Amino acid sequence: MRHFLTINDFSKDELLEMLSLAIAIKSQHARGIATPYLSGQTLAMVFEKSSTRTRVSFQVGIYQLGGFGIFLSNSDLQLGRGEIIRDSAAVISSMVDMIMVRTHMHERLEEFARHSSVSVINGLSDAFHPMQLLADYLTMIECGIFVSDAILDSTPYKSKFHQPIVAYIGDGNNMANSWLMLASKLGFELRLACPKNYMPKQEFLALAQDNAKKSGAKIILTDDIYAVSHGAHVITTDTWVSMGQENEKKQRMQDFKNYRVDSEIMANADKEAIFLHCLPAYRGLEVTEEVIDGTQSKIIEEAHNRLHAQKGVMVWLNRQNKKNII
Ligand code: CP
Ligand code: NVA
Numbered sequence: 001m002r003h004f005l006t007i008n009d010f011s012k013d014e015l016l017e018m019l020s021l022a023i024a025i026k027s028q029h030a031r032g033i034a035t036p037y038l039s040g041q042t043l044a045m046v047f048e049k050s051s052t053r054t055r056v057s058f059q060v061g062i063y064q065l066g067g068f069g070i071f072l073s074n075s076d077l078q079l080g081r082g083e084i085i086r087d088s089a090a091v092i093s094s095m096v097d098m099i100m101v102r103t104h105m106h107e108r109l110e111e112f113a114r115h116s117s118v119s120v121i122n123g124l125s126d127a128f129h130p131m132q133l134l135a136d137y138l139t140m141i142e143c144g145i146f147v148s149d150a151i152l153d154s155t156p157y158k159s160k161f162h163q164p165i166v167a168y169i170g171d172g173n174n175m176a177n178s179w180l181m182l183a184s185k186l187g188f189e190l191r192l193a194c195p196k197n198y199m200p201k202q203e204f205l206a207l208a209q210d211n212a213k214k215s216g217a218k219i220i221l222t223d224d225i226y227a228v229s230h231g232a233h234v235i236t237t238d239t240w241v242s243m244g245q246e247n248e249k250k251q252r253m254q255d256f257k258n259y260r261v262d263s264e265i266m267a268n269a270d271k272e273a274i275f276l277h278c279l280p281a282y283r284g285l286e287v288t289e290e291v292i293d294g295t296q297s298k299i300i301e302e303a304h305n306r307l308h309a310q311k312g313v314m315v316w317l318n319r320q321n322k323k324n325i326i
Helices: 012-030 053-064 085-093 106-114 130-142 174-186 202-215 225-229 246-255 263-268 299-320
Strands: 042-047 068-073 098-102 119-122 165-169 189-193 218-222 234-237 274-277
Touching: 012 130, 012 174, 012 299, 042 053, 042 085, 053 068, 053 098, 053 299, 085 098, 085 106, 098 106, 098 299, 106 119, 119 130, 119 299, 130 174, 130 274, 130 299, 165 174, 165 225, 174 189, 174 202, 174 218, 189 225, 202 218, 218 225, 225 263, 274 299
Parallel strands: 042 068, 042 098, 098 119, 165 189, 165 234, 189 218, 234 274
Antiparallel strands: none
16 A cells, blocks of 8 residues: 655655656646546545645646545544544544645654555645645746656657756754655755754755755755855745644744845745745745746746645555556
8 A cells, every 4th residue: 555645655656657747637637538538536635734735726626537535634523522533543544545644743743554454645734735745846847947757758848957956944844844854855055044053853854965965955044044045046935934833933923034036035936936935925025026926926826736646645555555547
């Protein structure tokens, strides 16, 4: 049984296969061709935290694949009243074909997967947000930042840059960790600028460095936002206060005040650079209004691509689990 808990669980070729499926299904959908690859299947969506994009994209995505999504919120589930994960996972998975889980500690997700008889997909944990990164990569391909290798050569997307560089500015959180996994698996240059006390955990950095030996990725970690943005092709950031960190807000406002993406940062990047943000965004904090609402910003395309990237993932997992083969 394959789960999708982190990008690190997959090889480069596997990730590109999912993206390739996403591109093909997106194109079919745009041409009005039906895509019933998961006809009659059910996806349970367990949310222990709030969501706009993840909820809508998974629910619409499974519907467009011919299946059905069930939204399960913590406030309604017995899980929210203390039922143990083991029982919840075993019971829910006995009735559905796939489960998406958004939770607090990554360990909860791992436990859920251990006791599930169907694939579990990470819809965000404190450690990783892999579905977001696949959507980000799809957006970067469409914007001509990256072309992948042979697997995607059949797509119309070509890269404008020989060696694309991504610069992430901000918290060393689930988004930063996910960028580390994506870059180190696919082999591109990732520069992270995080305040000294908010660097990604050593275990994730070590994992990325290890992957990079194989993929040829270049990983740079600093606290200097100008150094990372210089000549970069993608500038990205995330909220200073992630879900569950609300009680640290006052301190974080202080600690991150010099980690804002503004027009000076964009001017320091490549002139064709794009701006990405997983959203929700807080204008005037991690990014200025001028940048996020400016012409280089691709945030809406990026959020929209959650729908397509996740369809690629669900069809790929289903194929792995040998149900319907497309
Ligand atoms: N980017 C993202 O996952 O958004 P939601 O929290 O709205 O799902
Ligand atoms: N880092 C943010 C991402 C939200 C999509 C959080 O965990 O709240």
